[in-house]
Ligand code: BG6
């Protein structure tokens with residue numbers, strides 16, 4: 001088996017349990033617009049950018065032809081609720097195994113990057129004191145094309161000084177798995193097999209430390 005040298009981690013739903021706050025803010029927005037937005041609908045939003053998420057949500061609610069300034073306003077509303085939620089989070093929201101696994105990888109000489117679509121990564125990493133676990137941070141402020149475009153992962157590999165075929169991506173979103181495969185990387189799905197078609201391997205979470213370390217031996 002090939003041995004990898006670089007590990008790229010998505011943020012929401014992989015290292016921190018923030019996906020539920022994204023959902024809560026989107027659900028609240030939909031409610032205000034007069035339609036229901038279910039958890040099943042929300043699966044389509046995972047991994048994709050804020051504006052793309054809004055477009056999908058409006059599609060679900062059959063809301064059409066809003067002018068761009070209204071779209072911007074709706075994104076701002078959603079984000080202000082989301083920031084309210086995450087400004088109260090504490091270390092209990094760090095997903096199990098994150099600190100242990102990333103610390104061990106580093107100890108084994110593996111370089112680590114955060115590769116997320118979120119523009120709120122600084123707030124979350126600072127609040128949860130996770131910043132020091134990463135050698136590079138590439139977030140939604142640094143990429144132009146959202147997942148499933150491979151840009152975020154290619155930029156993260158470049159920031160670490162690695163080639164795509166030396167990288168392992170950890171992702172909980174289908175759009176992220178697609179992006180990782182397009183980047184020519186090994187994709188580890190986090191969560192449920194049925195949502196992560198195309199992943200090279202699926203594990204329940206970063207608590208599977210031994211299985212993860214084996215990829216880098
Ligand atoms: C991704 C989330 O990590 O970031 C998406 O899975 C979210 O649900 C996207 O829409 C953008 O995040 P933010 O924090 O910039 O709105």
Ligand code: MG
Nearest residue numbers: 010012013172
């Ligand atoms: Mg995610």
